[in-house]
Amino acid sequence: MLDEETNxxxxxxxxxxxxxxxxxxxxxxxxxxxxRWSMGLLICLSGAPWTGVEIDEVNRVGRALTDKVxxxxxxxxxxxxxxxxxxxxxxxxxxAGHRLTAAxxxxxxxxxxxxxxxxxxxxxxxxxxxxxxxxxxxKEAAAIIRRPRIEPVEVPYENTSLPALLVHPDPEATRGxxxxxxxxxxxxxxxxxxxxxxxxxxxxxRGIGCxxxxxxxxxxxxxxxxxxxIAETERYATPVYxxxxxxxxxxxxxxxxxxxxxxxxxxxxxxxxxxxxxxxxAWGAQxxxxxxxxxxxxxxxxxxxxxxxxxxxHLQWVLGVNDRASALKKLEGFRLDGIVQKMTCPFLLLHGExxxxxxxxxxxKLYEAVGSKQKALKVFTREEGGFHHCxxxxxxxxxxxxxxxxxxILHAGx
Numbered sequence: 001m002l003d004e005e006t007n008x009x010x011x012x013x014x015x016x017x018x019x020x021x022x023x024x025x026x027x028x029x030x031x032x033x034x035x036r037w038s039m040g041l042l043i044c045l046s047g048a049p050w051t052g053v054e055i056d057e058v059n060r061v062g063r064a065l066t067d068k069v070x071x072x073x074x075x076x077x078x079x080x081x082x083x084x085x086x087x088x089x090x091x092x093x094x095x096a097g098h099r100l101t102a103a104x105x106x107x108x109x110x111x112x113x114x115x116x117x118x119x120x121x122x123x124x125x126x127x128x129x130x131x132x133x134x135x136x137x138x139k140e141a142a143a144i145i146r147r148p149r150i151e152p153v154e155v156p157y158e159n160t161s162l163p164a165l166l167v168h169p170d171p172e173a174t175r176g177x178x179x180x181x182x183x184x185x186x187x188x189x190x191x192x193x194x195x196x197x198x199x200x201x202x203x204x205x206r207g208i209g210c211x212x213x214x215x216x217x218x219x220x221x222x223x224x225x226x227x228x229x230i231a232e233t234e235r236y237a238t239p240v241y242x243x244x245x246x247x248x249x250x251x252x253x254x255x256x257x258x259x260x261x262x263x264x265x266x267x268x269x270x271x272x273x274x275x276x277x278x279x280x281x282a283w284g285a286q287x288x289x290x291x292x293x294x295x296x297x298x299x300x301x302x303x304x305x306x307x308x309x310x311x312x313x314h315l316q317w318v319l320g321v322n323d324r325a326s327a328l329k330k331l332e333g334f335r336l337d338g339i340v341q342k343m344t345c346p347f348l349l350l351h352g353e354x355x356x357x358x359x360x361x362x363x364x365k366l367y368e369a370v371g372s373k374q375k376a377l378k379v380f381t382r383e384e385g386g387f388h389h390c391x392x393x394x395x396x397x398x399x400x401x402x403x404x405x406x407x408x409i410l411h412a413g414x
Contacts, residue, residue, distance in 0.1 A: 158239075355390075
């Protein structure tokens with residue numbers, strides 16, 4: 001999740017300034033003068049229907065941070081403290097033989113830990129240890145949860161592998177037949193564990209599997225495997241497709257691809273250049289990521305305050321470079337013009353009318369350029385909700401729209 005610019009100078013503050021409370025914004029902005037922190041809290045809270053995140057626990061973290069807004073070290077420590085508390089509760093439940101209670105605690109703790117870790121730059125040994133603990137907790141929970149069945153897997157990729165979560169479709173919905181599935185790639189700063197909490201169990205309930213992948217530059221791949229972000233999404237999308245297609249429980253002709261935020265670049269490129277994908281969903285638009293960041297960096301240098309989802313230092317880190325010039329050089333390949341015109345599969349693009357990170361006109365440009373004959377653009381308005389970046393203000397409305405569209409496409413003809 002990511003941008004849009006405003007000015008922190010009190011003399012010129014306006015309604016678009018992320019440092020000014022937006023009193024007319026109907027979204028739940030816990031830290032109304034800090035866009036990034038408000039979006040970070042919403043990312044955590046939006047997983048509540050599917051990961052059991054508790055609003056009281058989230059509120060306790062928020063209250064502890066009220067006088068520390070903008071202090072990312074404090075943000076990390078408070079979320080980690082809550083993660084420790086809920087992990088301990090889960091350990092107590094496990095010792096008492098209450099495995100399902102323990103799994104619920106571990107799932108919540110994982111999300112709290114990862115919410116806190118996202119803003120740490122540079123990464124520290126402590127932040128890396130906390131992240132590793134969060135991944136281990138998710139795996140413990142996955143081993144206990146019966147529905148949906150979650151299988152941690154390794155997908156062969158070049159001379160290594162990509163960590164992924166294979167969420168199996170509901171067996172009552174598949175009735176023993178090979179099932180359709182979606183590949184779900186990350187964005188700029190999210191992870192496979194966080195993405196599982198964006199409604200993936202509801203997709204499985206519709207009889208559709210989901211392989212949630214930490215691609216290069218994301219999650220475990222960038223933290224522990226030295227795999228930086230690359231422009232050539234097809235380099236890993238093809239082996240991921242082939243991994244799913246090679247599993248007998250899935251129908252190779254009904255495997256789609258999706259991603260969110262910066263994934264609005266990943267998924268359309270993957271579907272355009274790996275044409276065995278049966279459909280494509282971009283949860284948020286991209287077009288020319290080099291242009292986006294060139295503009296952002298210029299604005300940062302002029303003293304502007306941007307509506308970013310993570311600190312700007314995140315860019316160099318995920319690209320594996322040490323300076324801005326090298327980062328911009330790498331981003332020259334992150335352009336979709338001349339690529340998406342080749343797409344032929346059904347395509348869905350979701351975007352928020354009030355997205356402060358990626359303007360609506362970029363979504364319109366992407367939609368017009370996509371070559372697919374069957375394509376749809378859904379723009380969520382302020383009135384209906386989901387009008388912020390990737391529907392972070394109302395994840396359910398976005399999730400239901402996508403899952404129903406995917407079900408209509410991948411279950412057609414059954």
